[in-house]
Amino acid sequence: MSIGKFVCVFGLLIYSWAAFGQTKVFNLITRMDGVMLTYNDDSLNFWGFGFDQGSASKITMPAPLIEVNEGDTVIINLYNPAVEAHTVHLHGLDVNQANDGVPTTSFFVLQGDTGTYSFVASYAGNYIYHCHVTTVLHMQMGMFGPLIVRPAGGANTLWTGGPSFDKEYSWMAYDMDKSWHDDYTAIGSFVNYFPDHFMINNTGSDNIYTDSQVRINGLVEENILLRIFNTGYGKQSYVFPEQLNVIALTSDGRQLPLADTLDTLEVYPGERYGVSLSGSSALEDTIEIYYQSLYEEQLWGMNKIPVSLIEVIGLSHVDQSGLMAPVVYPNPSEGSVSISGCLGNTWDVILSTSTGKLIMKFKLSSEITNLDLASLPAGFYLFTFYRDGERIYREFILD
Numbered sequence: 001m002s003i004g005k006f007v008c009v010f011g012l013l014i015y016s017w018a019a020f021g022q023t024k025v026f027n028l029i030t031r032m033d034g035v036m037l038t039y040n041d042d043s044l045n046f047w048g049f050g051f052d053q054g055s056a057s058k059i060t061m062p063a064p065l066i067e068v069n070e071g072d073t074v075i076i077n078l079y080n081p082a083v084e085a086h087t088v089h090l091h092g093l094d095v096n097q098a099n100d101g102v103p104t105t106s107f108f109v110l111q112g113d114t115g116t117y118s119f120v121a122s123y124a125g126n127y128i129y130h131c132h133v134t135t136v137l138h139m140q141m142g143m144f145g146p147l148i149v150r151p152a153g154g155a156n157t158l159w160t161g162g163p164s165f166d167k168e169y170s171w172m173a174y175d176m177d178k179s180w181h182d183d184y185t186a187i188g189s190f191v192n193y194f195p196d197h198f199m200i201n202n203t204g205s206d207n208i209y210t211d212s213q214v215r216i217n218g219l220v221e222e223n224i225l226l227r228i229f230n231t232g233y234g235k236q237s238y239v240f241p242e243q244l245n246v247i248a249l250t251s252d253g254r255q256l257p258l259a260d261t262l263d264t265l266e267v268y269p270g271e272r273y274g275v276s277l278s279g280s281s282a283l284e285d286t287i288e289i290y291y292q293s294l295y296e297e298q299l300w301g302m303n304k305i306p307v308s309l310i311e312v313i314g315l316s317h318v319d320q321s322g323l324m325a326p327v328v329y330p331n332p333s334e335g336s337v338s339i340s341g342c343l344g345n346t347w348d349v350i351l352s353t354s355t356g357k358l359i360m361k362f363k364l365s366s367e368i369t370n371l372d373l374a375s376l377p378a379g380f381y382l383f384t385f386y387r388d389g390e391r392i393y394r395e396f397i398l399d
Helices: 003-019 134-142 178-182 203-211
Strands: 025-037 041-053 066-069 074-079 089-091 113-120 125-130 144-150 167-176 197-200 217-218 223-232 234-240 245-251 264-266 270-280 283-294 299-310 327-329 336-340 347-354 358-364 369-370 379-387 392-399
Touching: 041 178, 041 234, 066 074, 125 134, 125 223, 134 392, 144 167, 144 223, 167 178, 167 283, 167 299, 197 283, 197 299, 203 327, 203 336, 217 223, 223 264, 264 270, 283 392, 299 327, 299 392, 327 392
Parallel strands: 025 074, 066 144, 167 223, 217 299
Antiparallel strands: 025 041, 074 113, 089 125, 125 144, 167 197, 223 270, 234 264, 234 283, 245 270, 283 299, 327 336, 336 369, 347 358, 347 379, 379 392
């Protein structure tokens, strides 16, 4: 090949790659003085990352989402004012050793310094970034967050040319031992780990029912993408309702060769999955997450995440961006129930038996409404919600 042709081809490649992706810059800051209230109102000390905004910088647990497109050149600047050294390890991403964030083969970012990591986002998928200094301690203290690479151009698919989805949820699940956060200097051996908090994103337990970023609200026949990240120190077993069509499509940023329907998914520490959910009929159920020790699979704790798939009748079009279907929980219940998800909209509500006998009528407009149904006999009941031509059903079991 002549020099002229080589220059033309090389120039074309550079132009094509530049057109394919953009340069995305993220400025992160570390702190070791975070305090948050957990889902059970415990005060939890934590360390973490945040976006560097000068004096307004705040850290979160998990750390803020870093989101880019396939082909983007990604630059992460880490400023570390904290008293200990920190790094950014790009877990699962295809990066060279110098930018991998493992301090012994990359570099430490010492107190008062700024370190820069750069890479090209080669594969769409779900990834994790976390500190890799004394990893067991620094991750447990909260120094981790999600990194999502979308297909080129930000396509609404799992990978370029892959299946599309109508909406998506990201669940970063983890376990925590509060005693480590109370005084990490008194831990002693890292085997002294007895988790007592079980989180998804930054919530857990009954608070999940009112968290629209965690609980799943959808329509019948919608394709829903669930991004799963395990940043804890144990195995997580996801048990799905049998009426829900669940297919694991990607694992650790790569397409799975076989896409089989499943009812249980086991996710080990550091693993990530892309899972599709759909239903052919209305559904009111829960996905259960069991947090287990890797030693003899001892059960540590669990969470239940409600799944509501509704069928809207009488409308030719539904503004899905504004649709928040009411959720009835806990279900089953021993008598006291709550209804959430109204978001300021007023619903007419009918509670009836499974045979259609009217129990009560009322209007619902507050975000959370509590009902005492302890006087009713055990059995199956039906809530019917009406609003502007919409009709939504919720089956309910009273124990």
